[in-house]
Amino acid sequence: MKFTCHKNELVQAIQLVSKAIANKPQTPVLSGIYLEAGDNQLELHATDNEIGIISTIPADVEEQGKIVLSGRYMQEVIRRLPGDTVTISQEIGENVSKIQSAASNFTFLSMPANDFPTVKRLQEGVHFKIQDNILRDIIKKTVFACSTDESRPIFTGCQMEINGETLKMAATNTHRLSVKKEVVANLSGDLHIIIPAKLLNELLRALNSDMPIEVDVCCSSNQASFQFENVVFMSRLIEGQFPNYESVIPKSFATTVTLDTEDFLDAVDRVSLISRSADYNIIRLEFGSNQVHISSNSPDVGNANEIVAATIEGPNVNIAFNAKYVTDVLKNLNSKNFRFLLNESLQAAAVREEDNPTFVYIVTPVRTQN
Amino acid sequence: MKFTCHKNELVQAIQLVSKAIANKPQTPVLSGIYLEAGDNQLELHATDNEIGIISTIPADVEEQGKIVLSGRYMQEVIRRLPGDTVTISQEIGENVSKIQSAASNFTFLSMPANDFPTVKRLQEGVHFKIQDNILRDIIKKTVFACSTDESRPIFTGCQMEINGETLKMAATNTHRLSVKKEVVANLSGDLHIIIPAKLLNELLRALNSDMPIEVDVCCSSNQASFQFENVVFMSRLIEGQFPNYESVIPKSFATTVTLDTEDFLDAVDRVSLISRSADYNIIRLEFGSNQVHISSNSPDVGNANEIVAATIEGPNVNIAFNAKYVTDVLKNLNSKNFRFLLNESLQAAAVREEDNPTFVYIVTPVRTQN
Numbered sequence: 001m002k003f004t005c006h007k008n009e010l011v012q013a014i015q016l017v018s019k020a021i022a023n024k025p026q027t028p029v030l031s032g033i034y035l036e037a038g039d040n041q042l043e044l045h046a047t048d049n050e051i052g053i054i055s056t057i058p059a060d061v062e063e064q065g066k067i068v069l070s071g072r073y074m075q076e077v078i079r080r081l082p083g084d085t086v087t088i089s090q091e092i093g094e095n096v097s098k099i100q101s102a103a104s105n106f107t108f109l110s111m112p113a114n115d116f117p118t119v120k121r122l123q124e125g126v127h128f129k130i131q132d133n134i135l136r137d138i139i140k141k142t143v144f145a146c147s148t149d150e151s152r153p154i155f156t157g158c159q160m161e162i163n164g165e166t167l168k169m170a171a172t173n174t175h176r177l178s179v180k181k182e183v184v185a186n187l188s189g190d191l192h193i194i195i196p197a198k199l200l201n202e203l204l205r206a207l208n209s210d211m212p213i214e215v216d217v218c219c220s221s222n223q224a225s226f227q228f229e230n231v232v233f234m235s236r237l238i239e240g241q242f243p244n245y246e247s248v249i250p251k252s253f254a255t256t257v258t259l260d261t262e263d264f265l266d267a268v269d270r271v272s273l274i275s276r277s278a279d280y281n282i283i284r285l286e287f288g289s290n291q292v293h294i295s296s297n298s299p300d301v302g303n304a305n306e307i308v309a310a311t312i313e314g315p316n317v318n319i320a321f322n323a324k325y326v327t328d329v330l331k332n333l334n335s336k337n338f339r340f341l342l343n344e345s346l347q348a349a350a351v352r353e354e355d356n357p358t359f360v361y362i363v364t365p366v367r368t369q370n
Numbered sequence: 371m372k373f374t375c376h377k378n379e380l381v382q383a384i385q386l387v388s389k390a391i392a393n394k395p396q397t398p399v400l401s402g403i404y405l406e407a408g409d410n411q412l413e414l415h416a417t418d419n420e421i422g423i424i425s426t427i428p429a430d431v432e433e434q435g436k437i438v439l440s441g442r443y444m445q446e447v448i449r450r451l452p453g454d455t456v457t458i459s460q461e462i463g464e465n466v467s468k469i470q471s472a473a474s475n476f477t478f479l480s481m482p483a484n485d486f487p488t489v490k491r492l493q494e495g496v497h498f499k500i501q502d503n504i505l506r507d508i509i510k511k512t513v514f515a516c517s518t519d520e521s522r523p524i525f526t527g528c529q530m531e532i533n534g535e536t537l538k539m540a541a542t543n544t545h546r547l548s549v550k551k552e553v554v555a556n557l558s559g560d561l562h563i564i565i566p567a568k569l570l571n572e573l574l575r576a577l578n579s580d581m582p583i584e585v586d587v588c589c590s591s592n593q594a595s596f597q598f599e600n601v602v603f604m605s606r607l608i609e610g611q612f613p614n615y616e617s618v619i620p621k622s623f624a625t626t627v628t629l630d631t632e633d634f635l636d637a638v639d640r641v642s643l644i645s646r647s648a649d650y651n652i653i654r655l656e657f658g659s660n661q662v663h664i665s666s667n668s669p670d671v672g673n674a675n676e677i678v679a680a681t682i683e684g685p686n687v688n689i690a691f692n693a694k695y696v697t698d699v700l701k702n703l704n705s706k707n708f709r710f711l712l713n714e715s716l717q718a719a720a721v722r723e724e725d726n727p728t729f730v731y732i733v734t735p736v737r738t739q740n
Contacts, residue, residue: 073643073671080640096672104640108672270450270474273443301443302466302478 001065002089003037005057007101010086011079013044013055014071016231019202021071022048032068034116035088037061045119046071047234051199052119054232065090067097068111077106119234121227125220126162126189132228134182135215136207137334138169139200141180141359144328146197147173158200159242160219162191170245171197176325177245177362193219194242199235206231249362250348253341255314257287258354261338264292265330267306271296272323274304282366283323287342288316296323317342319349320368326351329361371435372459373407375427377471380456381449383414383425384441386601389572391441392418402438404486405458407431415489416441417604421569422489424602435460437467438481447476489604491597495590496532496559502598504552505585506577507704508539509570511550511729514698516567517543528570529612530589532561540615541567546695547615547732563589564612569605576601619732620718623711625684627657628724631708634662635700637676641666642693644674652736653693657712658686666693687712689719690738696721699731 017033025031026049034045042059045052067090078086083102090097090110099106139158147155161168165188168181203226207215216227219237226233268283275281275296286293292310297303319342329351330338341350351361387403395401396419404415412429415422437460448456453472460467460480469476509528517525531538535558538551573596577585586597589607596603638653645651645666656663662680667673689712699721700708711720721731 070671076643077640077674080636080643082636082640103677104637105675106640106644106672109670266450266452267474270447270452270476273446273450274476300479301440302476304447304477305475307473 001037001067001092002062002087003042003059004062004085004087005042005059007078007081007084007086009057010042011075013042013057014075014078016055016206017044017046017053018071018075019205020046020048020051020053029068029111029115030117031071032111032116033071033074034066034068034113034118036066036113036118037064039064045116047117047119049117050196050236051202052234053202054119054121054234056230063089065092066113068113068116069097069108070111073108077108119232121232122218122220122223122225122234125218125223126191127216127218128162128184128187128189129214129216130167130184130187132207132209132213132215134184135217135226136204138167138180138182139204139207140332142169142171142178143197143200143204144332145171145173145176145178145361148197149173153238154194154240154242156198157194157196157238159192159194160224162187162189164188164190170242172243172245174243175322175364176329177248178329178360179245179249180359182358191219192242193224194238194240195224196235196238199224199233203233206233248348249360250341250343250350253314253343253350255287255312255317255342257292257313257340257342258311258337259292259308259340261330261333261336264308264338265327267294267308268323268326268330271304271306272327274298274301275323277301280366281323282320282368283326284318284320284368285340286316286318287312287340314342317345319345320366321349321363322366325363329363371407371437371462372432372457373412373429374432374455374457375412375429377448377451377454377456379427380412381445383412383427384445384448386425386576387414387416387423388441388445389575390416390418390421390423399438399481399485400487401441402481402486403441403444404436404438404483404488406436406483406488407434409434415486417487417489419487420566420606421572422604423572424489424491424604426600433459435462436483438483438486439467439478440481443478447478489602491602492588492590492593492595492604495588495593496561497586497588498532498554498557498559499584499586500537500554500557502577502579502583502585504554505587505596506574508537508550508552509574509577510702512539512541512548513567513570513574514702515541515543515546515548515731518567519543523608524564524610524612526568527564527566527608529562529564530594532557532559534558534560540612542613542615545692545734546699547618548699548729549615549619549731550729552728561589562612563594564608564610565594566605566608569594569603573603576603618718619730620711620713620720623684623713623720625657625682625687625712627662627683627710627712628681628707629662629678629710631700631703631706634678634708635697637664637678638693638696638700641674641676642697644668644671645693647671650736651693652690652738653696654688654690654738655710656686656688657682657710684712687715689715690736691719691733692736695733699733 036043081101158171170179278298294306335353337354406413451471528541648668664676705723707724
């Protein structure tokens with residue numbers, strides 16, 4: 001095998017597919033990146049057997065072939081190479097690859113390419129196309145609400161639902177719930193799948209194009225793929241029954257509070273410097289007199305008090321939350337103002353963007369002593 | 371006590387003095403920052419009993435006094451405050467301080483100010499003034515060569531020597547030696563002291579003024595202080611006899627190699643990606659035919675080969691080093707080209723800046739198998 005390609009394109013492709021490599025790979029070959037030099041192109045694969053990423057870049061291929069090289073060393077070495085191009089070659093039957101760029105020559109022990117579980121593109125399933133910015137917003141507004149507790153896999157992913165032209169994404173860790181929906185042109189179907197948060201987080205990072213692009217989504221009964229530009233993200237789906245979350249969204253709220261997103265987030269961030277030093281990271285919110293008083297108390301450190309102006313419709317409410325459950329959602333809102341929707345102190349509250357009915361976040365309050 | 375000051379000035383002063391706080395303070399009060407509100411100014415002190423830093427900023431002092439607040443919480447809270455100014459107050463006899471800025475109000479448990487070992491300015495000793503850029507260069511070119519092995523304290527500091535008008539700094543970890551000297555106007559005296567690397571590293575970071583400033587240096591038999599602008603750095607000295615390093619500097623070298631500093635450093639950096647995966651981080655240098663061939667071999671990973679153009683006067687030499695001992699010095703050189711001065715494979719080599727006799731670095735080679 002022998003090919004030459006642009007160093008920067010190779011570096012970017014390596015960085016992208018490396019996201020699929022596990023911190024502790026199950027087998028040695030999974031610590032590697034599979035390189036396949038084909039017809040004027042190089043395909044890179046990496047996988048942890050749960051998610052897989054393929055990136056394809058142009059290459060001047062002198063001899064077709066496939067090799068597997070250590071992901072870690074490739075990333076470190078190739079980005080430091082002095083030339084604009086890189087030539088990688090390996091003789092048939094050898095287990096050593098040569099990497100050459102300007103006056104730099106490296107050899108690396110390679111791994112057997114036939115042992116690598118290459119990432120297979122999905123051939124059949126429900127297909128649809130979606131604009132990158134819409135998909136990004138749907139993921140961003142939900143994936144943060146997932147659980148990281150692997151003992152309950154259902155909650156470590158987002159449920160994606162297609163119902164006619166409506167695409168809906170939902171995530172919950174049982175203490176909070178985030179739901180975002182969008183109408184997607186030409187979408188049709190009926191599908192409920194649970195996509196691992198890990199895949200969605202990597203997809204979110206990769207969906208950073210300055211220009212509008214279309215993402216090709218394909219879902220089968222046990223896999224989903226997202227394809228755009230020269231990249232394919234593949235993932236196994238999480239099996240099981242996602243909870244019927246609609247029932248936990250309150251039908252109505254007695255109090256509606258409108259707040260400046262940034263001012264409120266900054267104030268909660270400061271108060272949480274105190275709250276996070278105590279158990280449960282609790283902040284209290286007292287809504288009344290057109291302001292919200294945010295406070296926290298830690299016996300070992302001190303206390304914090306902040307006042308933020310608010311427009312309040314309905315009865316005054318005092319309520320307490322885990323500060324992280326408030327800041328997490330606020331960081332992902334797009335609107336200058338947002339709405340806090342409340343009933344009583346121990347009843348679930350909602351966060352919504354102003355004038356945007358497509359998103360809702362439900363958060364369970366904390367019971368405090370006074 | 372009650373004072374008001376500019377938030378940004380307070381944040382900078384806190385950041386600066388915090389460098390003296392140990393990661394694991396010996397006593398709780400040493401995790402704090404001592405604040406003394408005096409005549410239109412606020413003095414901040416922090417210390418780990420080895421080094422101490424004082425910073426003074428203007429303040430509108432309503433009531434003089436002194437308190438000690440947690441360094442960690444002050445740093446986190448004050449930089450996030452919403453206003454341009456901060457007011458800090460504490461009632462006499464209380465152990466709670468109030469911090470107020472715009473609509474933010476924090477209270478913090480404070481520590482007893484009388485328990486704090488305030489940093490004392492040096493009153494007597496050898497005094498001299500030195501330009502910040504000269505002092506910075508002297509420290510930068512030597513302190514990296516110190517040892518971090520606390521079991522041999524002598525090598526964890528730099529020896530500063532004053533001999534007439536000459537100021538000299540030397541550091542060694544026994545495998546390498548770095549010596550830098552400068553003639554300083556109006557300097558006179560005879561002094562040999564060993565200053566902890568920790569203090570010099572913090573001083574290096576703080577000496578970042580865009581404008582030329584003078585640093586006031588004062589040395590007693592067991593302490594040294596560096597004072598500039600509104601800052602004082604104090605340090606205990608390391609006791610003991612620094613080795614007679616002049617004797618290890620070879621009197622002459624058979625081979626002189628001139629290399630481009632950046633090209634050579636980049637090449638060694640790349641080769642060390644391989645060498646550091648093996649024991650001892652060894653790179654080989656083969657000087658000959660107006661080039662240097664840099665190589666390394668790791669049985670588990672592969673090998674690296676780089677060629678860099680060189681001007682060689684004298685016999686060809688093959689020699690091997692710990693890669694870090696080469697890159698450390700090259701990162702601290704100012705000149706476009708540098709000189710490698712060599713005798714035989716197992717004899718100490720020197721690194722010098724081109725056309726600059728005030729600096730020399732001596733490095734012991736490694737014995738390799740072939």
